[in-house]
Amino acid sequence: MTIPSHAGPGAWILRALSVSVLLLAAGCDDQTLVATAPEVEDDLFQRYVAMGNSITAGFQSDGINRETQAESYAVFVARQMGTPFNQPLLNLPGCPAPLTNPLTGDRVGDALPQGCALRSSPAPRVLNQVAVPGAAMLDLLSNLEPESNPNPLTTLVLGGRTQLEAALDAQPTFVSIWIGNNDVLGAAVSGMVTEDNVTPPQDFSTRLSQSLNELENGGVAGGVLIGVADVTLIPHLSSGAAYWVAAQGDALPTTFQVADSCAPSQFGGLGEETLVPFGYGFGELMGQAMEGRQVTLDCAQDLQVLSNQEIGELVSTVAAYNDILAQEAASRGWAFFNPNPIFRELYDEGFIPPFPAVQIPSQLFGPVFSLDGVHPSGLGHRLVANGVMEAINETYGTGLDPVDIPDPGVTAGSTSGAGLQTLAEGW
Amino acid sequence: MSCDPAVCSGRPSGSGVSHPVRRWMPAGALALLSALTLFFALPPDGAEAQGFSFYQHSACSMARAGAAVALPCGDGSAIFYNPAALAEQEGWAGSMGAVGVFSHGDFTDDRTRSTTSLESDPRIAPHLYLTYGVNERLAAGIGVYAPYGFGTEWHPEFQGSFLSFDSSLDALYIQPTLSYQLHERLAVGAGLTVALSQVELNRRMDISRQLLPGVGVTFAELGIPPGTPFAEANLASDWATGVGGHLGIQGRIGDRLHVGARFLTPVELDYEGTGSFQPVETGRILPPQNPFNVPGGTPLDALVAASFTEGPLTEQSITTRITLPAQLAIGMGLHVTPELMVSLDYQWVNWSSFESVEIQFEESFLNQTLAQNYRDAGAVRVGAEYDLGEGWLIRGGYLYNQAASPPETVTPLVPEGERNHLTAGLGWEVRPGVRLSGGYHYLMQNDRRGRTSDPADGSLPSVELNDGLYTVGAHIVGFTVSLER
Numbered sequence: 001m002t003i004p005s006h007a008g009p010g011a012w013i014l015r016a017l018s019v020s021v022l023l024l025a026a027g028c029d030d031q032t033l034v035a036t037a038p039e040v041e042d043d044l045f046q047r048y049v050a051m052g053n054s055i056t057a058g059f060q061s062d063g064i065n066r067e068t069q070a071e072s073y074a075v076f077v078a079r080q081m082g083t084p085f086n087q088p089l090l091n092l093p094g095c096p097a098p099l100t101n102p103l104t105g106d107r108v109g110d111a112l113p114q115g116c117a118l119r120s121s122p123a124p125r126v127l128n129q130v131a132v133p134g135a136a137m138l139d140l141l142s143n144l145e146p147e148s149n150p151n152p153l154t155t156l157v158l159g160g161r162t163q164l165e166a167a168l169d170a171q172p173t174f175v176s177i178w179i180g181n182n183d184v185l186g187a188a189v190s191g192m193v194t195e196d197n198v199t200p201p202q203d204f205s206t207r208l209s210q211s212l213n214e215l216e217n218g219g220v221a222g223g224v225l226i227g228v229a230d231v232t233l234i235p236h237l238s239s240g241a242a243y244w245v246a247a248q249g250d251a252l253p254t255t256f257q258v259a260d261s262c263a264p265s266q267f268g269g270l271g272e273e274t275l276v277p278f279g280y281g282f283g284e285l286m287g288q289a290m291e292g293r294q295v296t297l298d299c300a301q302d303l304q305v306l307s308n309q310e311i312g313e314l315v316s317t318v319a320a321y322n323d324i325l326a327q328e329a330a331s332r333g334w335a336f337f338n339p340n341p342i343f344r345e346l347y348d349e350g351f352i353p354p355f356p357a358v359q360i361p362s363q364l365f366g367p368v369f370s371l372d373g374v375h376p377s378g379l380g381h382r383l384v385a386n387g388v389m390e391a392i393n394e395t396y397g398t399g400l401d402p403v404d405i406p407d408p409g410v411t412a413g414s415t416s417g418a419g420l421q422t423l424a425e426g427w
Numbered sequence: 428m429s430c431d432p433a434v435c436s437g438r439p440s441g442s443g444v445s446h447p448v449r450r451w452m453p454a455g456a457l458a459l460l461s462a463l464t465l466f467f468a469l470p471p472d473g474a475e476a477q478g479f480s481f482y483q484h485s486a487c488s489m490a491r492a493g494a495a496v497a498l499p500c501g502d503g504s505a506i507f508y509n510p511a512a513l514a515e516q517e518g519w520a521g522s523m524g525a526v527g528v529f530s531h532g533d534f535t536d537d538r539t540r541s542t543t544s545l546e547s548d549p550r551i552a553p554h555l556y557l558t559y560g561v562n563e564r565l566a567a568g569i570g571v572y573a574p575y576g577f578g579t580e581w582h583p584e585f586q587g588s589f590l591s592f593d594s595s596l597d598a599l600y601i602q603p604t605l606s607y608q609l610h611e612r613l614a615v616g617a618g619l620t621v622a623l624s625q626v627e628l629n630r631r632m633d634i635s636r637q638l639l640p641g642v643g644v645t646f647a648e649l650g651i652p653p654g655t656p657f658a659e660a661n662l663a664s665d666w667a668t669g670v671g672g673h674l675g676i677q678g679r680i681g682d683r684l685h686v687g688a689r690f691l692t693p694v695e696l697d698y699e700g701t702g703s704f705q706p707v708e709t710g711r712i713l714p715p716q717n718p719f720n721v722p723g724g725t726p727l728d729a730l731v732a733a734s735f736t737e738g739p740l741t742e743q744s745i746t747t748r749i750t751l752p753a754q755l756a757i758g759m760g761l762h763v764t765p766e767l768m769v770s771l772d773y774q775w776v777n778w779s780s781f782e783s784v785e786i787q788f789e790e791s792f793l794n795q796t797l798a799q800n801y802r803d804a805g806a807v808r809v810g811a812e813y814d815l816g817e818g819w820l821i822r823g824g825y826l827y828n829q830a831a832s833p834p835e836t837v838t839p840l841v842p843e844g845e846r847n848h849l850t851a852g853l854g855w856e857v858r859p860g861v862r863l864s865g866g867y868h869y870l871m872q873n874d875r876r877g878r879t880s881d882p883a884d885g886s887l888p889s890v891e892l893n894d895g896l897y898t899v900g901a902h903i904v905g906f907t908v909s910l911e912r
């Protein structure tokens with residue numbers, strides 16, 4: 001028997017073989033091989049981690065929740081970088097809930113000051129935001145030292161890790177660090193500067209170096225250090241003179257007396273040279289005055305009032321911190337951003353009120369600060385974000401675009417919202 | 428029928444120029460072969476065909492990419508590839524061999540771009556067949572093969588270890604078979620499949636997903652980050668048994684074209700076993716003022732330590748049920764020339780029956796449902812065999828198979844996907860009645876996106892959880908020795 005070499009079934013099978021070859025080719029053209037990581041503005045920003053304290057964490061109006069967290073400058077920076085940014089989101093109303101009226105103490109959701117609504121679920125596996133409210137420089141390294149500043153949010157954010165450990169878990173390529181405010185802030189808001197509530201610059205420097213070394217050893221390729229804010233510029237602190245003027249204008253209850261020691265210097269007082277924390281002036285004295293008790297603010301005697309010497313110590317300490325930060329950044333080729341020129345200009349332009357605007361409780365401390373007078377508002381965070389990104393662009397040659405600065409919708413001091421936009425463009 | 432017996436015979440191919448002689452094989456040798464096969468039977472890697480099926484049940488068939496339904500190899504593997512094809516078996520024949528699977532793979536994380544390698548050890552899947560032609564129409568046989576199984580191993584520190592880091596499924600089928608020649612052009616066959624199977628799952632447990640006793644909130648809600656291991660769970664079953672069937676039909680059209688089909692029924696297996704748990708140190712130390720209301724400096728592990736000694740994580744019994752799916756294969760084989768045979772198969776596997784794995788614990792709150800949502804999948808196989816003369820045969824083939832797992836259930840357990848395969852091999856008749864076959868199979872799985880974590884409790888898996896790319900491949904080698912008497 002002979003077999004024809006080109007029989008019908010043979011041809012059919014050959015056709016099937018051809019189809020199979022096509023399948024092979026199609027199989028190799030795998031759509032799942034497309035790039036999976038987001039397109040970031042620069043490879044440096046593949047994994048960005050923000051470290052810091054309450055400001056970076058998104059704390060506003062003496063509280064924090066997922067809405068205030070969404071307004072952190074770090075969120076805006078990450079957005080412009082085009083990089084994922086997972087936060088330890090806190091359920092509404094917050095932990096604690098932010099104030100809605102600092103004069104009455106009302107909070108979001110009528111929550112109590114000590115309430116905590118816990119973390120949102122599902123939690124992200126990796127955190128890009130590891131900043132913890134209350135953290136000082138030491139807290140980057142340890143939660144367990146006697147000088148550490150742990151609070152419930154330390155665990156809620158970090159889950160038993162230090163900030164450094166949590167940051168390294170995210171394998172960051174780029175970090176921002178805004179820490180150090182709490183190394184002096186406690187002294188400022190208490191009105192009493194002591195050896196125990198201000199971190200010596202040498203300790204600040206040692207802890208910063210250790211943190212940065214560990215980050216670089218962990219693979220961090222770059223970063224930006226943000227200078228410590230000049231605590232004398234925050235609207236939580238008002239000059240004694242402002243209280244004296246308010247009293248002269250009958251803006252205070254008759255039971256609230258302001259001693260002549262708080263008068264401006266031209267009236268023989270120390271007013272411009274002292275700072276009264278809101279918590280003392282309004283929280284303590286005003287509260288008693290409203291209850292009908294006779295109180296007197298004495299800028300020369302009251303321990304809770306920052307004296308000229310204490311203010312000088314705080315200012316010089318902050319300047320020392322910022323010198324250290326700038327030097328560390330320069331030595332490592334990192335960016336450094338000092339926010340104080342911006343805050344100074346905002347102060348000078350009237351966006352930071354010298355005295356709480358009690359007639360507008362929703363903007364008691366102006367448009368740039370939230371209702372605790374310490375933490376920036378969403379608008380303030382946007383201004384900081386643009387400053388941070390400008391510093392990054394200058395150092396790394398990147399092209400991060402600034403975020404829009406919305407019209408605050410109010411007049412602060414003598415300058416309108418449109419003026420704020422103009423001001424921001426000038427920075 | 429007038430035709431060259433070497434071309435037109437319905438006798439399984441791959442037999443070279445052997446001459447059937449009806450004589451007894453030494454019974455002791457066969458018993459020893461059987462015992463060895465059962466003893467050393469290990470599952471393949473699940474990296475050979477779609478899902479966790481395995482199709483390499485002889486070196487000859489493997490070299491032809493498994494395209495053997497119409498014309499199985501003459502080494503007794505027809506018991507698997509088409510039970511009907513035993514019908515023209517003459518005398519005693521037996522074969523045994525093994526297939527070694529050397530798989531490789533990794534997972535590349537989207538976010539970090541870091542790669543974790545698969546650490547699966549090489550696996551051996553043996554096969555054993557014994558056949559006897561009772562008369563010119565009736566033949567009987569028994570075979571042992573492993574049509575399903577997997578064994579995947581990752582480092583316990585791998586981010587996907589909460590799904591699985593060292594897991595396996597062994598399934599051995601023992602199949603007594605009868606085959607009958609209804610007509611010179613048509614044969615049928617049937618076998619009873621007795622499945623022996625065991626399954627083991629090793630995975631880490633994430634403390635962030637646990638409920639804090641007496642509080643009703645999870646550890647994650649109190650800040651413990653997802654991906655914090657606190658225990659390793661070993662869930663191991665005893666051997667389970669199940670029964671199914673295997674049917675085949677084989678026909679011949681004209682002198683050169685053969686057709687065939689087979690259907691392997693599903694086998695349902697009820698597993699019983701033991702769940703045991705070992706603590707894993709979290710390394711987390713709770714600071715003062717923590718929301719757990721324990722003193723600062725307390726290790727997180729202290730909060731769950733009692734669970735391992737007197738709580739829910741003590742050793743306990745477990746049960747689960749898995750259905751090994753049905754298979755249907757149809758194919759044709761053509762003797763293009765007296766020397767050249769080509770074959771084409773299409774195989775369908777009812778993977779949609781593998782919807783989920785429900786693990787029941789003695790402590791019912793530990794019960795888990797591992798959603799799989801597999802879908803039916805097909806494979807196309809093309810094989811060829813050429814007689815070089817002087818007892819030598821050369822074989823080759825190509826195979827394409829679809830993925831059985833949907834995009835949302837590609838996990839470290841079985842990171843499976845669409846695959847292309849190339850095969851090649853040689854057959855050699857050492858002396859009359861003794862044949863040796865060797866084969867090589869290269870598996871190329873298309874890179875596939877998958878996940879390394881489970882959805883939140885109560886949620887269904889979705890592609891949004893996919894966080895990286897799985898790359899899998901394998902080199903497979905096999906040898907079979909066949910004896911005929």
